[in-house]
Amino acid sequence: MRKEIIGLILVAMLCAACAVSAIAQTTPFVISGYIFNPDGSPCNGPDVRITDLNTSMNWTAETHPASNYYRLVLDSNNVSTGNILQFNISNSSQWKTIEYTIMGSDIKNGGITSLNFTFASNGTTVPVLDIPFVISGWTHYKDGTEYNKPVISITNLHTGDNWQPMTRSGYNYYRLILNTTNISSGDVLQFNLTDGGNINLADHTITLDDIICGGLSGFNLTYGTAAIPDIAVEVELSEYMYPDYPDEIYVTVKNTGIKDVGSFNLSFDVNDTLVDNITINSLSAGENTAVHFTWTPEDTGNYAVSITADPENILNEPNRKNNKVTNNVNVTPVSIIHVPDDYPTIQDAIDHTKPHTFIYLREGEYLLSSKDFRLRIKDKHCLKLIGESKHAKVIFQASTDIGTIDAFDIIQILNSSQIELRGFTVEVASSEYQISPVGIVIVENSASVTLRDMNLYHGGKNGACRYAVKLINSSDCSISCNILSGTKRRNSNGEGEGTGIYLARSTNNLICNNTIYNFFKCIDVRGDNSTIYFNNLYPHPKGGTHASNSGFNQWNSTASIKYLYNGSIFRNYVGNHWGWDAGIDNNKDGIADLPYTDGSLTDHYPLIEPYGLTFDLVTAGVARPSMIYAGRNNTVLATIERKGTYPVPESLIVRLTANDIEVDSKTITVDCVQRRTVRFTWVPESTGSYDLKVDVQPENKIRELDKINNELLINVLVSSPLFDYTHNVGSALDFLNKSQHPTGAISGFPDSAWAALSITAAGEDPAAGRWQLNTTWSLIYYLRGEPKDSISGQPSGTNPLALSRANDFARMILVTSAVGEDPTSFGDVNYLVMLKSFYDGQQFGDPDLVEDDALAILALISCGDNNANSAEMILNATSTIKDQQNDDKGWSSIYGKSDVKITSLVIQALIAAGENRDSQVISDALDYLKTEQEDNGGFSDARTTSYAIQAIIAAGQDPSTYLSNGKSPLDYLIDLQQDDGSFNNTMNISMYP
Numbered sequence: 001m002r003k004e005i006i007g008l009i010l011v012a013m014l015c016a017a018c019a020v021s022a023i024a025q026t027t028p029f030v031i032s033g034y035i036f037n038p039d040g041s042p043c044n045g046p047d048v049r050i051t052d053l054n055t056s057m058n059w060t061a062e063t064h065p066a067s068n069y070y071r072l073v074l075d076s077n078n079v080s081t082g083n084i085l086q087f088n089i090s091n092s093s094q095w096k097t098i099e100y101t102i103m104g105s106d107i108k109n110g111g112i113t114s115l116n117f118t119f120a121s122n123g124t125t126v127p128v129l130d131i132p133f134v135i136s137g138w139t140h141y142k143d144g145t146e147y148n149k150p151v152i153s154i155t156n157l158h159t160g161d162n163w164q165p166m167t168r169s170g171y172n173y174y175r176l177i178l179n180t181t182n183i184s185s186g187d188v189l190q191f192n193l194t195d196g197g198n199i200n201l202a203d204h205t206i207t208l209d210d211i212i213c214g215g216l217s218g219f220n221l222t223y224g225t226a227a228i229p230d231i232a233v234e235v236e237l238s239e240y241m242y243p244d245y246p247d248e249i250y251v252t253v254k255n256t257g258i259k260d261v262g263s264f265n266l267s268f269d270v271n272d273t274l275v276d277n278i279t280i281n282s283l284s285a286g287e288n289t290a291v292h293f294t295w296t297p298e299d300t301g302n303y304a305v306s307i308t309a310d311p312e313n314i315l316n317e318p319n320r321k322n323n324k325v326t327n328n329v330n331v332t333p334v335s336i337i338h339v340p341d342d343y344p345t346i347q348d349a350i351d352h353t354k355p356h357t358f359i360y361l362r363e364g365e366y367l368l369s370s371k372d373f374r375l376r377i378k379d380k381h382c383l384k385l386i387g388e389s390k391h392a393k394v395i396f397q398a399s400t401d402i403g404t405i406d407a408f409d410i411i412q413i414l415n416s417s418q419i420e421l422r423g424f425t426v427e428v429a430s431s432e433y434q435i436s437p438v439g440i441v442i443v444e445n446s447a448s449v450t451l452r453d454m455n456l457y458h459g460g461k462n463g464a465c466r467y468a469v470k471l472i473n474s475s476d477c478s479i480s481c482n483i484l485s486g487t488k489r490r491n492s493n494g495e496g497e498g499t500g501i502y503l504a505r506s507t508n509n510l511i512c513n514n515t516i517y518n519f520f521k522c523i524d525v526r527g528d529n530s531t532i533y534f535n536n537l538y539p540h541p542k543g544g545t546h547a548s549n550s551g552f553n554q555w556n557s558t559a560s561i562k563y564l565y566n567g568s569i570f571r572n573y574v575g576n577h578w579g580w581d582a583g584i585d586n587n588k589d590g591i592a593d594l595p596y597t598d599g600s601l602t603d604h605y606p607l608i609e610p611y612g613l614t615f616d617l618v619t620a621g622v623a624r625p626s627m628i629y630a631g632r633n634n635t636v637l638a639t640i641e642r643k644g645t646y647p648v649p650e651s652l653i654v655r656l657t658a659n660d661i662e663v664d665s666k667t668i669t670v671d672c673v674q675r676r677t678v679r680f681t682w683v684p685e686s687t688g689s690y691d692l693k694v695d696v697q698p699e700n701k702i703r704e705l706d707k708i709n710n711e712l713l714i715n716v717l718v719s720s721p722l723f724d725y726t727h728n729v730g731s732a733l734d735f736l737n738k739s740q741h742p743t744g745a746i747s748g749f750p751d752s753a754w755a756a757l758s759i760t761a762a763g764e765d766p767a768a769g770r771w772q773l774n775t776t777w778s779l780i781y782y783l784r785g786e787p788k789d790s791i792s793g794q795p796s797g798t799n800p801l802a803l804s805r806a807n808d809f810a811r812m813i814l815v816t817s818a819v820g821e822d823p824t825s826f827g828d829v830n831y832l833v834m835l836k837s838f839y840d841g842q843q844f845g846d847p848d849l850v851e852d853d854a855l856a857i858l859a860l861i862s863c864g865d866n867n868a869n870s871a872e873m874i875l876n877a878t879s880t881i882k883d884q885q886n887d888d889k890g891w892s893s894i895y896g897k898s899d900v901k902i903t904s905l906v907i908q909a910l911i912a913a914g915e916n917r918d919s920q921v922i923s924d925a926l927d928y929l930k931t932e933q934e935d936n937g938g939f940s941d942a943r944t945t946s947y948a949i950q951a952i953i954a955a956g957q958d959p960s961t962y963l964s965n966g967k968s969p970l971d972y973l974i975d976l977q978q979d980d981g982s983f984n985n986t987m988n989i990s991m992y993p
Contacts, residue, residue, distance in 0.1 A: 029079050030111035031061070032071040035089060036118040042068035043119065049088040052079065053099070081107055087117070094119045105217030109134045109175060133183050134215035135165065136175040139193060145227035145259055146172040148285070150193060152221070157188040157203075178215075185211055193221050200224050229285070230257035231264070231309045232322035239448070240356065240382055240418060242334045246296040251307050252559050253280060254288040257317070264310040268293045270303050280309075289571060290559035297331040305329050332356050332382075339366075346385075346394070347375055355382040361392040361424050368396040368410065378414040387424025390455050396438065397429040409439040409470075417447045425455040428465075428487075437498075439466040449477040457485045458498065458518075465498035465519070471506040478510045483647065486518035486540060497540070499524050511535060513612060517648050523547040533557045536577045536610040538648045546578050549601035556605045563611070565590030566703065575603035577610045580700045609703055614644035616705040617652065619694045619712040620675070621864040623817075626954055629721040630687045633763020636680040637817065638694040638712075639864030642670045644705065651699040656680045658690045667699070675864065679820035681763050684718045692716055722958055723970060728977055729762050735981030737770050744773060744782030749790075749802035752783055753815045760818040767819060780819055783812070784827035803829070806838035806845035806852040813859035823863045835859060839873050843880040850884050850891050851902050853877040854909035861912050878913045881906055882921060888931070889924035900932045901944045904951035917956045926955055930962065937967030941986045942976050945969050 035046040048061040048070040061072040079085075081104045088097050096119065106112050114132045135154065139147040152174050155162045165176035185208045193200040200223050210216055236250040249268065255261060261283050268276040276293050283289060297303065308324040310317070317323070335357040343349040346366055349359045368374070375394070377383065396410050410426055413419055421441070428438050440456045443449045449471075456468040468484040471477055484500045500516035502524045503509060509530040516522040517538035525532065528551040537546045549555070556575035563570055570589050575596065583592035585608045596606035621639035628634045640654060649672075655665040664680050684690060695711040704710070736755055740746050746755040756766040756779055764771070767780035787800040802808060812831045816823040823831045835856060838844045845852035857877055860870050885891060890898025891906045907925050911917060929939070929948055938945040949969050952959040960968045976983045 028110065029074040029076045029107070030071065030113060031074070031085075031115065032069070032111070032113050033115040033117065035068045035070060036116065037094075038119050040118070043091055043094075044068050045091065046070060047088075047090050048072075051086045051088070052083050053086055054080075054083045076107065076110075079107070089117055089119075096120075103213065103217075105134065105136075105213060105215060108217045109136050109177075109215070113177060114179075132214065133178040133180050133211070134175065134217065135178070135189075135219060136173070136215070136217055137219040137221060139172045139174060139221045139223065141223050141225065141227035141258070143226040147193075147223050147227070147258070148172050150174060150221070153192045155190045155192070156183070157190055158184075159187070174221075180211060183211065191221055193223055227259035227285075228257050229255055229259045229261045229283075229315055229317055230319055230322070231261070231283070231315065231317060232256050233266075233307050233309050233325045235305075235307050235325045235327060237305065237327060237329065238418075241295075241297055241329055241331050242356070242358070243297050243299055243331055245334070245358070246294050249293045249295055249305065249307070251291050251293070252288055253283065253291065253309055255283040255285055256322075258285050260284045261315050264315055265312065266291065267306075267308045267311045268295070269306040269308065270295070272304070272306075288559040290557065290561050300331045300333050303329045303331060334358055336360065338362060340364075350375065350377055350380070350383075350385075353380065353383055355380075357382070358384045358386060361385070361387045361394075363388050363391040364393070366392070366394045368394065374408060374410055374412055376412045376414070377416055377419060378412070380416045380419065382418040383416070384420040384422065385424075386420075386422050389423065390425050392424040394424065394426045395429050396427070409442040409466075411441045413441070413443045413446050413449055415445050416449070419446065419448075420450040420452070421454060422450070422452045423454070425457065427455075427457040427459060429459055437466045439470055440468045442470045442472070443474045443477060444472040446474045447476050449474065451477075451479045452481050454482045455485075456482060458487045459485075467499040467502045468516075468519070469500070470502040471504065471509060473505045475506060475508045477506070478512070479514060480510065480512040482514045484514060484516045484519075485647065486520075488518055500537075503527050503530060506530070515610070515613060515647060520544040521546075521548060525553050526550045528552045530554070531558060533574055533576060533605075534607075534611045536613060538579065541649075546598070547576075547601060548598075553601070555601050555603040563590070565609075573605045574611075575605035575607060577607040578603070580702065583608075610646060613646040614705055615646040615650075615698070615702050616643040616709070617641070617696045617698065618643060618709045619696055620866065622692065622694050622712055622714050623862065623864075624692065624714075624716060626956070627722075628682075628684065628716055628718045630684050630718050632683065632721060634682045634684070635760060635763060635818070636682050636692065636694075637820070637862075638678045638680065638696075640668070640670065640676045640678055640696050641864075642672065642674050644672070646702070647672045650702065652696050653699055654678045654694065654696045656682065657693045657695070658682065658684065660691070660693075674822065675824070676822055677817050677820045677863065679760070679765070679818070687718050687720055690716050690718055722960065725970075725974075728974060731977070731981035732983065733759065733762055733764065733981070738980075740771070740773070740779065741782075742773065742777065744771075744777040744779050745786070746779060749783070749786050749800075750808070750811065752779060752786075753811050756780065756783060756815045757818055765819070780821070783815060784821075786827075787829055788827060803834070806835060807855050809835040809838075810844075810852070810855035810859035813863050814855075817859075817862040817864075823859075832863065832865060836870075836873070839877075842876050844873075844877060847880075849894060850881045850906055851893070853881050854902075854905045857909040857913050874913050878910060878915070881910065885921065885924070888928055890928040890932075891925075898928065900929060900939045901947045903928055904944075904947035907951040908954045911954050917954075922955055926952070926957070933962060933964040933969070935965040935967075936972050936975070936987070937962075937964050937969055938972030938976075939969065942973060942983045943985065945972055949973075 031050065035043040037043045044067055045065040046063055046068065048063060049058065050061060050072060051058040057078065059072055061070040063070050079102055081102055083102045085100045085102065086097060087100065089095065139150040141147050148171060149167055150172065152165050153162060154165065154176060161182065163176055165174040167174050183206055185206055187206045189204050189206065191202040202221060232254045234252040238247050241247050253266060263279060263281050266278045266280055267274060275295060278291050280289060304326055306324060306326040310323055333356065335354065337343065337349045337357060337359045339346050339349050339359060339361050343352065426440050428440065440458065441451060451469060458465040458468065465487045469479055479501060486498050498519050500519045500522045501511055504526050506527040507529050511523065511530065511532040513534040515536040518540050520540055521544060522537040522539055523532065530553045532553065533556050539545055557573050560571050561574050563574060572589065572591060578596050583594050583606065585591065586593055590608050592606045592608055596603040618641040619638060620641045623637040625634055636656060638654060649669050651667055651669050653665055653667055656663040663682050666678050668676055668678060670676050691713055693711055693713040697710060736746055745752045759766040759771065767778050772778035787803055790800045791798045809831045813823045813835060816826045816831065843853050844856040857874050860874055886898045888898050890903040893899035893902045903925055907922060910922065915922060932939055939948045949959045952962060959970055962968055973983065978984065
């Protein structure tokens with residue numbers, strides 16, 4: 001079979017910049033009221049039809065059979081002042097038409113509410129006199145600036161009645177709907193407009209015209225002072241900074257004034273020298289926004305660090321004292337320790353530290369065992385533990401049964417302050433030993449501890465997961481930019497285990513920008529004044545909850561933040577991602593329109609999609625037989641890749657279409673950065689040219705980096721079958737099926753693998769149907785488990801006998817690819833890595849043989865491993881093979897002379913690697929095969945003849961034309977087949993291959 005592969009790779013980076021979203025001030029125009037019978041009883045289920053006689057537009061109002069209420073909701077653009085509305089009102093026995101002229105006050109009031117009608121005794125209707133009395137208008141400051149969300153109260157000085165009009169955040173409009181029974185001509189209304197301190201009063205005496213007009217529309221109120229902005233700056237920075245080490249300076253900029261401001265600068269100065277500058281495009285009154293600067297001091301010493309808002313004074317604020325904050329910073333000398341250069345273990349380095357020490361972890365694995373199962377940072381201050389990269393891994397793996405030990409933690413931070421862990425991995429590795437519940441990091445009775453840019457993985461299969469991070473009685477800590485993964489196993493209830501981040505009696509902490517998954521509970525906060533936002537929360541798929549809250553905590557940012565969503569820049573308050581059911585996002589800003597709440601907490605700004613994570617699906621390759629025949633089962637293999645940083649396994653739908661008609665679809669689950677092969681069976685009805693297309697889509701509504709590479713299309717030619725050996729193939733399959741053992745095997749491990757390839761080539765699935773003996777045992781199940789089962793009870797490090805050569809691993813890659821399994825994780829064996837371990841820089845396995853190189857090439861191509869490293873391996877192995885072609889144009893076996901089987905295998909490998917079928921090296925090799933063909937049409941035996949037939953077909957030729965004494969290789973094989981379906985190895989030896 002020949003593999004056709006196209007790889008499309010997209011690399012994207014998510015960045016943030018600043019923008020402001022505005023809300024259009026549009027309001028509906030509502031017409032509503034009640035319909036009554038002549039006796040005053042409700043007239044339920046009326047038919048109310050309204051026509052604008054000026055525009056001829058007509059509408060039917062909403063009504064209900066059990067109510068006398070009607071309502072029509074229009075847009076303000078549908079109506080205009082002076083337009084005449086004709087009301088046609090009827091029921092089964094009464095009807096009447098009445099007209100109403102729209103007034104300017106109706107437009108400003110947003111409609112005509114409580115427009116009630118009563119049928120007269122003669123069947124006509126008359127308006128009821130208790131029409132609403134609406135007071136509305138806009139509020140401004142003295143300079144004309146809009147006074148948004150005004151605080152207003154209106155008092156009738158004659159009756160003492162007091163009302164509060166409706167207002168809305170972000171708008172300067174107010175409205176109060178009364179009834180004419182509440183107001184009389186001559187009443188004095190006192191309007192109280194206040195900013196919380198000062199009060200502005202205005203009186204109005206009600207006139208008869210006011211009553212007739214139905215209210216006071218456009219009654220605008222002006223506050224006695226001009227609107228002014230007031231920009232204030234708050235700065236948060238580390239107590240200690242160090243030379244040549246970047247640190248963050250966090251700034252909150254607030255507009256505490258009563259006027260919105262446009263663009264202004266925010267400057268960062270050190271010793272009165274400008275270091276950096278940020279432009280804030282706008283800031284509304286009452287709004288605050290968060291930004292940060294990064295500073296890397298060059299030398300030790302004292303520095304004056306200043307943050308100034310609007311240093312050019314373009315905003316003309318009366319009060320500029322709070323525009324600037326200056327902090328004196330002592331850049332402290334630091335001691336540097338490298339592990340393992342200076343100390344052999346991390347704990348040795350920690351024990352020898354003094355304040356202001358950095359411990360750098362070189363890349364590599366730092367193994368902890370049952371005897372030395374924790375790192376303890378106790379009574380330490382101003383200490384940083386920093387990994388060179390995430391490849392610096394602290395790994396705990398139980399080496400003895402420690403089930404009698406109480407639950408424990410891998411890293412303990414006790415009675416300490418100013419501690420930072422950054423940039424390395426901590427992992428609880430899988431172990432065959434039973435272990436007690438394990439926590440990864442615990443912080444107790446400590447302050448100002450930072451966990452940043454860490455990978456914390458709990459992979460223990462046989463031990464319970466406690467938590468990834470736990471804070472007890474600790475404050476002012478920061479847990480940010482980490483990936484926390486719980487164990488994939490389930491507890492006794494079938495649910496997930498442990499907690500991602502657990503805060504107990506801890507206050508004033510920050511949990512930000514973490515991705516937490518595979519825990520029973522992602523976050524559990526028990527304390528006050530902690531802020532939690534920008535986290536991606538995915539509880540265990542078998543059962544769990546996103547979070548729980550006990551205390552007063554903020555589950556969204558306390559300031560507006562710049563963020564990027566769907567290619568656009570926004571600035572808003574942000575919350576957390578609670579999975580793919582966050583809600584509706586009508587304004588497309590990436591934040592759900594309604595808060596997320598679960599009873600114990602409320603996130604007012606839940607994120608529609610995960611923050612800072614990427615997801616991309618690629619159809620990387622489509623493999624099909626070199627010859628496709630109409631009316632026959634043809635196996636099509638699609639290679640699906642999942643790229644990006646989104647860590648949660650996702651269900652994908654993979655579809656195969658032929659000329660845009662769906663052939664089949666499969667649902668698969670693919671993990672982060674994983675490649676899967678999906679197997680389809682296609683039976684084309686007729687010959688001709690077909691466009692085969694494979695398309696993959698996520699089952700969830702997750703947004704991808706690139707949708708174009710989701711599909712891959714190839715054109716294939718379908719031919720009429722050259723031969724009809726359906727009966728022979730079916731008989732052979734029947735024999736193999738009868739030969740299958742109760743374990744699922746067919747003979748031994750190698751023969752079972754070859755049998756699986758044969759079954760797949762015949763269009764059947766060796767993992768299902770008649771090849772699955774019960775709910776568990778099948779041929780593929782046997783191949784998955786046999787390597788591990790064969791060394792059960794053997795000393796550690798024992799390798800399965802059936803997996804010792806490059807050929808063995810290549811064969812299994814062919815099998816896994818053919819059946820749609822992952823060759824990097826099949827039965828806990830990474831066959832791809834093991835095969836590549838035989839590569840010496842030029843070729844695979846034994847340098848004097850080419851069989852292993854040919855099989856390796858076929859294996860790498862079949863599984864779609866098309867990265868640059870693999871491509872180089874294939875290229876070099878191909879060159880090595882060509883260099884070893886013999887004078888007779890064949891290739892040698894282990895016995896030193898040219899061999900038909902090896903030559904046939906090489907022909908297939910070279911063509912799969914891209915060698916032209918008509919090239920000299922292929923033509924010469926086929927000529928060699930012809931010279932070795934025997935008088936019976938075959939090549940020595942059944943196995944060798946089968947290889948030769950595959951090579952001839954791969955070269956695009958017809959094996960029935962390869963004749964010797966009038967017989968072809970196909971004739972030879974048919975002559976070897978027995979009545980039970982098996983094939984003799986030769987005419988005289990009954991040994992089915």
